[in-house]
Amino acid sequence: MQTNLADFIKNTREGEEADAILRKCVHCGFCTATCPTYQLLGDELDGPRGRIYLMKQVLEGKPATQKTQTHLDRCLTCRNCESTCPSGVQYGRLVDIGRKIVEDQVPRPLSQRLMRNALKEALPRKWLFTPAMKAGQMVRPLLPKALRNKVPAKQNAGVWPTTQHARKMLLLDGCVQPAMAPNINAATARVLDAFGVQLLVAPKAGCCGAIRYHLNDHDGGLNDMRNNIDAWWPLVEAGAEAIVMTASGCGATVKDYGHLLAHDDKYAAKAKRISDLTRDLSEILPAFEEELQQKLNGKIGKRVAFHPPCTLQHGQQIRGKVEQLLRTAGVDVQLCADSHLCCGSAGTYSVLQPEMAYQLRDNKLANLQATKPDMIVSANIGCQTHLQSGTDMQVSHWIELIDSALAVGR
Structure with a gap:
């Protein structure tokens, strides 16, 4: 062209x-x-x-x-x-x-400006979002359906392991996931603990930067990225061997830090190092595949439909790893028709473009449920929440399935 x-x-x-x-x-x-x-x-x-x-x-x-x-x-x-x-x-x-x-x-109408500003100011700030989510969960049955769809039922995260291990990895806790689905990160910590890896969370790390950046606040998004680099850097220097992502949307963004901050003389080298260390959880666990098979042989007798998030299969170009891990654990994993298509969540898209988002959700759920699964699993909090809003069938993160099976032998 x-x-x-x-x-x-x-x-x-x-x-x-x-x-x-x-x-x-x-x-x-x-x-x-x-x-x-x-x-x-x-x-x-x-x-x-x-x-x-x-x-x-x-x-x-x-x-x-x-x-x-x-x-x-x-x-x-x-x-x-x-x-x-x-x-x-x-x-x-x-x-x-x-x-x-x-x-x-192009100036936006006032209603759009207010909505977009609310999203980019509230979602990345845990001190704002977490109490708001807790309040929403307390009155969830009384909420209008459109709002209730965005407020998942309260979840118990269980116990975070305290065993010290020589092998240490960092975990991005995230901004909305700890409030909406705290069990995902706790389950990840328990599973890796079972394989001799200790997960560390840097207290000052926050939003990966995707929310603001994709709402066209590039400066705000880049500042979120710099904040995470500053929070992680002492632990990286202390020998953390990877930065684990349990939300594929965050993973796609953090893997891009090196490119997005390449123009910043102060952060360019550090950003590249952070991107090089970043791994989706499905890239970490294959190293423990043999142990996983031994621990879980025959313990999970479920038929599961897996929805691969776009940020995993297209953003990070990771395909087949989750399915292989689940099959190793004895799970009957199914991919639905048109599994390459988006479910309609897409970060803040389901809030800003609800009509198309719900059309895509319903199409995706119809295909997922056509595989006749016992449950649906995914790898991104946005996809899980969006899909769960349209079905009574359980929608979870795939690591929660492995964690619950490992718990039987604990």
């Missing part, structure tokens, strides 16, 4: 990156075949190829419009198109750049 960037973006870091991405696109249209919003709406401008044209026009100097913003807002940033693209177009990075430019050019 030929480009002619406008002066306002030419010769800037973002401009050079966007230009390189645009030039890779050959207009083939393979991406539209796997784009969830294109499949729902059938509009070229609601698929990756159309959105690329819109962003190209803006980058070349054509003023953005509210229509441009609407089509970009409808994008889930699931990055399924990246997995499909034969030319390696990094659409996710392009849409981050394009959305920020459009945001700066």
